[in-house]
Amino acid sequence: MSKTLATFFHRHARASTIAAGAAVVMGCAGYAWSQVGFPPPPPRVSPAAGVIDMHVHPDPDVFGRSLTDVELALIAKRKGMRGIVLKNHVVTTADRAQLAMNQVPGIDIWGGIVLNSSVGGINPAAVEWMHRMSGGRGKIVWLPTFDSDKHVKTLVDKTKSGIVVAPGGKVTPEMDEILKIIARENLVLATGHVHAEEVVAVTRRARELGVKNILVTHGLTNIPGLSPAQAKQVAQMGAYIEICYFQFLTGPTAQYQWMTHWDRVDAKAVAQAVKEIGADHLVLSTDLGQQGMMTPPDGIENQVAAVRAAGVSQADIDKMMKRNPARLLGLAE
Secondary structure: OOOHHHHHHHHHHHHHHHHHHHHHHHHHHHHHOOOOOOOOOOOOOOOOOOOOOEOOOOOOOOOOOOHHHHHHHHHHHHHHOOOOEEEEOOOOOOHHHHHHHOOOOOOOOOOEOOOHHHHOOOOHHHHHHHHHHOOOEEEEOOOOOOEEHHHHHHHOOOOOOOOOOOOHHOOOHHHHHHHHHHHHHEEEEEEEOOHOOOOOHHHHHHHHOOOOEEEOOOOOOOOOOOOHHHHHHHHHOOOOOEHHHHHOOOOOOHHHHHHHHHHOOHHHHHHHHHHHHOOEEEEEEEEEEEOOOOOOOHHEEEEHHHHHOOOHHHHHHHHHHHHHHHHHHHOOO
């Protein structure tokens, strides 16, 4: 073979090798580019691991829900969550919590009662029977929600009335009796959808009667609509103020029309509350489970990411999603 031909073949082989290498590189780059438009890979450990969600709404229910108790428990367990609290506006959930735990061992599930008209309103007997349910999973007593005077006047009709628990700043005799049951059984008082002034009055009376565990239900949105001064006041009395991921998604631009009735309270509001009230007095939950919405465990993951992006430390997030809920429920931190 002549020297000229040898040089030609050498150059051609080198060019082919370079071209092949470039094709491999371009192929790899194309593979990377093909992933644009997809969600990121799952983390090795979910941000929801160890979290207790104090506010979830599974099926069966009278409102559209996306997951049953068991389906939700399975997802929460897979994400490594420590526990969930089942809430229903019309029936008690202590029995459902135990049944779900029987089907999904390895995660704690609690229930309770919402004091709407379906259970007799401010009904001490209903609370007594709820906490006695076998399994001991009945832990939360929510004050009225959609039957409360505040909810009715805010979202239904200003001329109509609903259930009141502390007219004129003084708790009713029935409410007083329920607070005594909560104190005696070391249950959790959650303030539901009552007026902000009632939240303050009930919190004060609850502390006088020895109630240790108080959670102000989504306290910073328009129901109950605590003012900054009221929020600090109940926090100083020992209550935790709940901020739900659901309220990150509400407001005038919300996905569904029914969600536009609720004021938006987002990650920036959480960061502000941490500065002004302190993470020691806050609880982050989801209030999710509605049909057409993300699952509560997904909501927890999104909430963690949003709050971190708003400048809140992981230590404070752990307080609000792990330690404070554990304290409310009487668990080791």
